Amino acid sequence: MSWDDKLLKQAKKIIKLYPQKRSAIGPLLHLAQSKDGYISDDSIAVISELVGITEVQVKSVSTFYSMYKQEPTGKYLLSVCKSISCEINNSSEVINKVQEFTGLNNNETDEEKLFTFEAVECIGACGGAPAVQVNYETVEGVTSENAVNLCKWLKETKPEVVVADEMQENFGGIKSFDWAIQDSSGATSTAPGFQTLKTTKVKK
Amino acid sequence: MSEKVNLNVNGIEIESDPNKLLIEACEDSGIHIPRFCWHKRLDPVGMCRMCLVEVETPRGKILVPSCTTEVGDEMVVDTESDVVKKAQEGVLEFLLINHPLDCPICDKAGECPLQDQTMAYGPGESRFVEEKRHFEKPINISEIILLDRERCILCARCTRFSDEISGDPLIEFIQRGNKTEVNTFPNEPFRSYFSGNTVQICPVGALTSTSYRFKARPWDLKSTRSTCNGCSMGCSIELNSSQNKMLRILGVDNDAVNQGWICDKGRYNFEYLNSDSRLKNPLKKMDNEFVEIEIQDVYSELSEVIKDKQTKVNFLLGSNLTNEDYVAFREFSEIISQSEKSFYLNDDLLFKGFFGDNIELAKIDDLNSSDAIVVWAEDLKEKIPVLYLRIRQAVKNGVKLVVFGHTNETLSDIADVYYGKETVSENFEIVKDVSKLKEIKDLVIGKNITAILGKATPYQSDESVTKLFEFLNLNTNSKVLNAYSKGNTYGAFKTLENVKGLNDFVNDISKESTDLLFIVGADPVGRSVYSNQIKSIIKGLDIVVSLDNFNHETSEQANFVIPISSTLGEKEGTFTNIEFRTSRIDKLVPSPGQTVSDWEFITSLMNFAGLTVKTNSLEDLNTKAYENLEDSVSPVFDNLDKPSNLDGMVNVSKPKISSSVRTLIKTMFFTGEKLYGDSVTVRHSDSISLLGSKKYIEVSESLAEKYNLTSGKCTLIQDELEVTVSYEVSKSLPNDLIYVPKNRRDLNKFDFSREINIIPSQVKEALNVN
Amino acid sequence: MKETILLTKHMRENLEDSHLIDSYEKNNGYFTAKKTLLESSPEKILEEIKASNIRGRGGAGFPTGVKWGFLAEDEDRYLVINADESEPGTFKDRILLERDPHQLIEGMIITCFSANIKEAFIYIRGEYAKPARRVQQAVEQAYQKGYLGKNIFGSEIDLDIVVHLGAGAYICGEETALLNSLEGRRGEPRLKPPYFPAVKGLYMKPTLVNNVETISSVPWIIENGGEEYNKLGVEGSTGTRIFSLSGHINNPGNYEIEMGSSFGEFVETLGGGIRNNKKVKAYIPGGASAPWFRGDQLDIKMTIDDVANNNSMLGSGAVVMMDEDTNLVSAAKSIVSFFAHESCGQCTPCREGTTWLEMILDRIASGRGRTSDINLLLDVCDNISPGLSWPPKMTTICPLGPSAVSPITSLMNDFRDEVESLIPTKVFL
Numbered sequence A: 001m002s003w004d005d006k007l008l009k010q011a012k013k014i015i016k017l018y019p020q021k022r023s024a025i026g027p028l029l030h031l032a033q034s035k036d037g038y039i040s041d042d043s044i045a046v047i048s049e050l051v052g053i054t055e056v057q058v059k060s061v062s063t064f065y066s067m068y069k070q071e072p073t074g075k076y077l078l079s080v081c082k083s084i085s086c087e088i089n090n091s092s093e094v095i096n097k098v099q100e101f102t103g104l105n106n107n108e109t110d111e112e113k114l115f116t117f118e119a120v121e122c123i124g125a126c127g128g129a130p131a132v133q134v135n136y137e138t139v140e141g142v143t144s145e146n147a148v149n150l151c152k153w154l155k156e157t158k159p160e161v162v163v164a165d166e167m168q169e170n171f172g173g174i175k176s177f178d179w180a181i182q183d184s185s186g187a188t189s190t191a192p193g194f195q196t197l198k199t200t201k202v203k204k
Numbered sequence B: 001m002s003e004k005v006n007l008n009v010n011g012i013e014i015e016s017d018p019n020k021l022l023i024e025a026c027e028d029s030g031i032h033i034p035r036f037c038w039h040k041r042l043d044p045v046g047m048c049r050m051c052l053v054e055v056e057t058p059r060g061k062i063l064v065p066s067c068t069t070e071v072g073d074e075m076v077v078d079t080e081s082d083v084v085k086k087a088q089e090g091v092l093e094f095l096l097i098n099h100p101l102d103c104p105i106c107d108k109a110g111e112c113p114l115q116d117q118t119m120a121y122g123p124g125e126s127r128f129v130e131e132k133r134h135f136e137k138p139i140n141i142s143e144i145i146l147l148d149r150e151r152c153i154l155c156a157r158c159t160r161f162s163d164e165i166s167g168d169p170l171i172e173f174i175q176r177g178n179k180t181e182v183n184t185f186p187n188e189p190f191r192s193y194f195s196g197n198t199v200q201i202c203p204v205g206a207l208t209s210t211s212y213r214f215k216a217r218p219w220d221l222k223s224t225r226s227t228c229n230g231c232s233m234g235c236s237i238e239l240n241s242s243q244n245k246m247l248r249i250l251g252v253d254n255d256a257v258n259q260g261w262i263c264d265k266g267r268y269n270f271e272y273l274n275s276d277s278r279l280k281n282p283l284k285k286m287d288n289e290f291v292e293i294e295i296q297d298v299y300s301e302l303s304e305v306i307k308d309k310q311t312k313v314n315f316l317l318g319s320n321l322t323n324e325d326y327v328a329f330r331e332f333s334e335i336i337s338q339s340e341k342s343f344y345l346n347d348d349l350l351f352k353g354f355f356g357d358n359i360e361l362a363k364i365d366d367l368n369s370s371d372a373i374v375v376w377a378e379d380l381k382e383k384i385p386v387l388y389l390r391i392r393q394a395v396k397n398g399v400k401l402v403v404f405g406h407t408n409e410t411l412s413d414i415a416d417v418y419y420g421k422e423t424v425s426e427n428f429e430i431v432k433d434v435s436k437l438k439e440i441k442d443l444v445i446g447k448n449i450t451a452i453l454g455k456a457t458p459y460q461s462d463e464s465v466t467k468l469f470e471f472l473n474l475n476t477n478s479k480v481l482n483a484y485s486k487g488n489t490y491g492a493f494k495t496l497e498n499v500k501g502l503n504d505f506v507n508d509i510s511k512e513s514t515d516l517l518f519i520v521g522a523d524p525v526g527r528s529v530y531s532n533q534i535k536s537i538i539k540g541l542d543i544v545v546s547l548d549n550f551n552h553e554t555s556e557q558a559n560f561v562i563p564i565s566s567t568l569g570e571k572e573g574t575f576t577n578i579e580f581r582t583s584r585i586d587k588l589v590p591s592p593g594q595t596v597s598d599w600e601f602i603t604s605l606m607n608f609a610g611l612t613v614k615t616n617s618l619e620d621l622n623t624k625a626y627e628n629l630e631d632s633v634s635p636v637f638d639n640l641d642k643p644s645n646l647d648g649m650v651n652v653s654k655p656k657i658s659s660s661v662r663t664l665i666k667t668m669f670f671t672g673e674k675l676y677g678d679s680v681t682v683r684h685s686d687s688i689s690l691l692g693s694k695k696y697i698e699v700s701e702s703l704a705e706k707y708n709l710t711s712g713k714c715t716l717i718q719d720e721l722e723v724t725v726s727y728e729v730s731k732s733l734p735n736d737l738i739y740v741p742k743n744r745r746d747l748n749k750f751d752f753s754r755e756i757n758i759i760p761s762q763v764k765e766a767l768n769v770n
Numbered sequence C: 001m002k003e004t005i006l007l008t009k010h011m012r013e014n015l016e017d018s019h020l021i022d023s024y025e026k027n028n029g030y031f032t033a034k035k036t037l038l039e040s041s042p043e044k045i046l047e048e049i050k051a052s053n054i055r056g057r058g059g060a061g062f063p064t065g066v067k068w069g070f071l072a073e074d075e076d077r078y079l080v081i082n083a084d085e086s087e088p089g090t091f092k093d094r095i096l097l098e099r100d101p102h103q104l105i106e107g108m109i110i111t112c113f114s115a116n117i118k119e120a121f122i123y124i125r126g127e128y129a130k131p132a133r134r135v136q137q138a139v140e141q142a143y144q145k146g147y148l149g150k151n152i153f154g155s156e157i158d159l160d161i162v163v164h165l166g167a168g169a170y171i172c173g174e175e176t177a178l179l180n181s182l183e184g185r186r187g188e189p190r191l192k193p194p195y196f197p198a199v200k201g202l203y204m205k206p207t208l209v210n211n212v213e214t215i216s217s218v219p220w221i222i223e224n225g226g227e228e229y230n231k232l233g234v235e236g237s238t239g240t241r242i243f244s245l246s247g248h249i250n251n252p253g254n255y256e257i258e259m260g261s262s263f264g265e266f267v268e269t270l271g272g273g274i275r276n277n278k279k280v281k282a283y284i285p286g287g288a289s290a291p292w293f294r295g296d297q298l299d300i301k302m303t304i305d306d307v308a309n310n311n312s313m314l315g316s317g318a319v320v321m322m323d324e325d326t327n328l329v330s331a332a333k334s335i336v337s338f339f340a341h342e343s344c345g346q347c348t349p350c351r352e353g354t355t356w357l358e359m360i361l362d363r364i365a366s367g368r369g370r371t372s373d374i375n376l377l378l379d380v381c382d383n384i385s386p387g388l389s390w391p392p393k394m395t396t397i398c399p400l401g402p403s404a405v406s407p408i409t410s411l412m413n414d415f416r417d418e419v420e421s422l423i424p425t426k427v428f429l
């Protein structure tokens, strides 16, 4: 198995959360994504063994969902929304400028593996259109100019943790709603910065 | 049967069983609704949306897929309204926008539902001006199956088959939406014993067989219905030929037997018919060399021998003969000798079985209606693959499954209980009190049981499985399916008397007992665990006549080799399967050179020798085979050819098996056979000949340790013989046991009753270096 | 026009820490759940929900009390919270998850008590990483306090909650697709019949699937009584609802209001009017799946029934304003390509049709349209949703395919000139 003991332990904990093993595939794939920046065939093999279905069945599930990347991603996944509210608020310009700056087409990763760019469907930030996510941390009211500044900042400072509040303050504008609470949590990989793992299930 | 429901379809009142799907109910009443994804034997998914019909509801007419909608009493349905037609045309147009226009080079053309329905319901001209979806043209998804994703219409028939029916989901939908494609996992090919079925049920030409590719157009095909003689299941098949060459075999939906499915060996093991190595003329051994002679000369030479009433004749018969062939040999034996004759079947596992007067024999369909199935037998997936599918089906329907022993690993995966090494010793004896096992108490005792019983390996004695049988007989309401796996074994049981196996053969046959031995369609030297003994016995006999399609290790030892036509497609007759169902074997192609049928050979020989022969034709033999049955139920040709009997006729009988030799010497090894391996016919069927080329053994954990096996390979050494194999360490094998798939090339050479040395490969290589 | 603050009360009054259990409890949080478990009965809770006449906030607007009543008997039953919010224009569940997760958990405890459920899941869309963190934290806090797990509040009641993250598939908002996804499968909608979640849901067991906002409303309803809730809003659209307002609007955002006022009033007062004093050309009353209204239809009332009577839907409560300068063909294209991208691919008409529509619109938008394209567009739409009527008839398993038809019928019914003007050959037959 290509997963180390720590990861396997996490995986087994996740599996225990569910009445049926197979349910754990989703979170396990997120775990794989956080490890490698994509869903490698190796990880698929590990997961298939862990939950007891064939590799192609795991692959079938993983390729259904757009957040499980089939190619290695860069350190930062730049997702610019192109759905209706953003579209009519000039998201295409944001997209153009970010593409120009990074030199990337849709779903491409640069050679240094710093950025992966994608134009995505609605990310639930329509009130703060146009909106951008970096590793699934949302920044709202991003002008095309600020979008480029955001990229520059990422490139220069290469933060290990991407924090939404910090990016919003420096590069954001109008918001969907008042965020109010200061929050320093963030993402450390191109998987959403979220852990199912601490859950203490008391029963069973 | 529960009450019928009445519905109105297109203004016509029809009747249907409740719980039926609309599409089926309509079909039964002759109303065809077009469809792509729906298949009678698969769970409905309602994906293609081709079968939409209008149903009246309190809220007006709505469009529903008839393949997922159950019939209801008083339901009013319209399958031809303008709305329905428009929807169907729409679906067809959608399917065609991305479908290539390569019908002229597509195997499916001429028998393609998409093509047919486009003619019937389709739009005239394409309104789609964009570029079609592109994929790399056919890719090999296994050694025998090709996939053309551009042609695929995503009906999920293949993926559902492999998941629901065969249980090896190695092909799946990848991606989603408009990017969806069917594919395998990289480096994990679609290696399924049943993969050919997906080619057959693919409604377009997306899945094709390498063996049939570009070979024919459907309108050139000749076809006939027959029965597969590959194992004792006797699946119904359709044979297809073109220009007198067999080109393809399809499964036929015989509800009681194979329900449309066949295994890949059954599907592709016909190519040998067209092999250049087929025997075409009789051979006679002179000065240790075979020379071709005329068949007439064979008759005249042999008739001299049999004219002498003192000549002691014996028969070693394979399992690929028709019932009529067997009858011919019986007739022959009756004419040439007054004393009772035995017939030796080419079978390592033959024993008396469970046919006694107070035993109820099971039908295949009983699997579905019993509370539990108890299996202790050879590996059914390897030996009777479609029976394995039927067991899977029963389990899916909620029937419990209890598996004993070390041979049915795949079945144990779906079993409710698997009694492995804790319960069954390395001697293949049950070491626990069965009646005290918890699950037996819960699932088996007092229940309706179908017991599938047989010897799991030649190395098992009859006693242990008999004990299990007796337990079941006493404590349950059980029916038995005797698991003899080889071809027409049950036909032999039905038509012959004093049937014995190879274990008896090596015991009984010698120069003293036998002057003339007929070996018919059998290669025991190449395949039996008694290979070496049989070889030396045969060598010692005066006259040995081998009848076969090919020359092989056994026929090499014969004095005469007679080329015979194959039971698969080259002759007519009948076949009897594991539930004593007799069905038709039919002829479609001519056989080469001077080949004769077995029965023709033996009948001609008798005539040549001037013996009084009562059965001079196939029809005579066919009648003779069932002479003790009442006319109306007798599976004679006339009856079998009636449309109502195409699925065969069941006549349970109690065979006369007089096998007496019971146990083999206990060794560390036990043998079984894999579906694919090295057999006389498979060797000459190109598509599948290499599928069983991997030489490997399964070793218990303790033996792996004992022999220091770590490198994945080891060498087996016995006398001069050295064979390097890969091995798998099996957690489920008892301590001192090694499993050998004996039909793998070279592995058949060992005498497993004597010591064999095992050396891990790297050690050996290191030795070589020094 | 003013907001009516029930659901968003706690988060508004506790700007700094509304997501934490201490803050929630300080403001009477979990009080209702505790009282319910210790003093009430499942039947009584169901009665209150029925009396409130609350209708589901996920989009379909199905009466919640009726849905709970349908739940089949079984030892194992599940509650699944639909937090997959992905309908373009919608961001109301996000605020409830991010700012007041305990309210949702309290609602779940009461719901599970009423339905005798011991295991619940919150399925949050994968892109909602931060809301998911907050919910996860809240669940952990609730476990620590003994509000989840065994014998909650010292009662005989057990409940486990698992937070499950989706991975980028709008279709998983459809409840049966969501269940497939939660089972570790492709998020493909199931056939209804036979797979109604209330009978054969998660793991084929009876399952309640409810939206975040629906269940977040439960504590208030139980605390104040179904009758009180029923008094808010108008008949058929009782209580308050959080509307997500976006597009060309001065004050985009989430607004909690009683249903019943007109869109125009809502946009002018709470929304602060259209940006740069422009006129409204068209607007979407209930998320991207909903057919559009014209700028001259602003007096339609914001109730489930009024919107339906005008051939659209209030859906997920997402209002998107498009001003007079909006290129509606591009807008429609954006929505159609959304659905094409999100089609699960099972149904031929949806899989092939949405992509084809996207291609045709793309052609028209970029000036390569043909005169025949107008009829082609409509006919392809017709093959996905026969008759192009509302509510849509379907040739598909779920309503996603027909949703892609909405913007095109809106465009053709009300803004045909705009489409035609983009087609180079000006000859129309």
Ligand SMILES: Cc1cc2nc3c(=O)[nH]c(=O)nc-3n(C[C@H](O)[C@H](O)[C@H](O)COP(=O)(O)O)c2cc1C
Pocket: C055, C056, C057, C058, C059, C060, C061, C062, C064, C067, C082, C083, C084, C085, C086, C087, C170, C171, C172, C173, C174, C175, C176, C209, C210, C211, C212, C214, C215, C398, C399, C400
């Ligand atoms: C294509 C499609 C997408 C949907 N997306 C969502 C969603 O994101 N969130 C949601 O709560 N309901 C969504 N729904 C509605 C759900 O299927 C379901 O009706 C809802 O979760 C029920 O909860 P409620 O009764 O509380 O509204 C969607 C339905 C469809 C057909």
Ligand code: SF4
Pocket: C171, C188, C189, C342, C343, C344, C345, C346, C347, C348, C350, C351, C396, C397, C398, C399, C400, C401, C402
């Ligand atoms: S309509 Fe579209 S999204 Fe819905 S089930 Fe069919 S293909 Fe999937």
Ligand code: FES
Pocket: B034, B035, B036, B037, B038, B045, B046, B047, B048, B049, B050, B051, B052, B065, B066, B067, B068
């Ligand atoms: S046959 Fe009914 S939907 Fe495909």
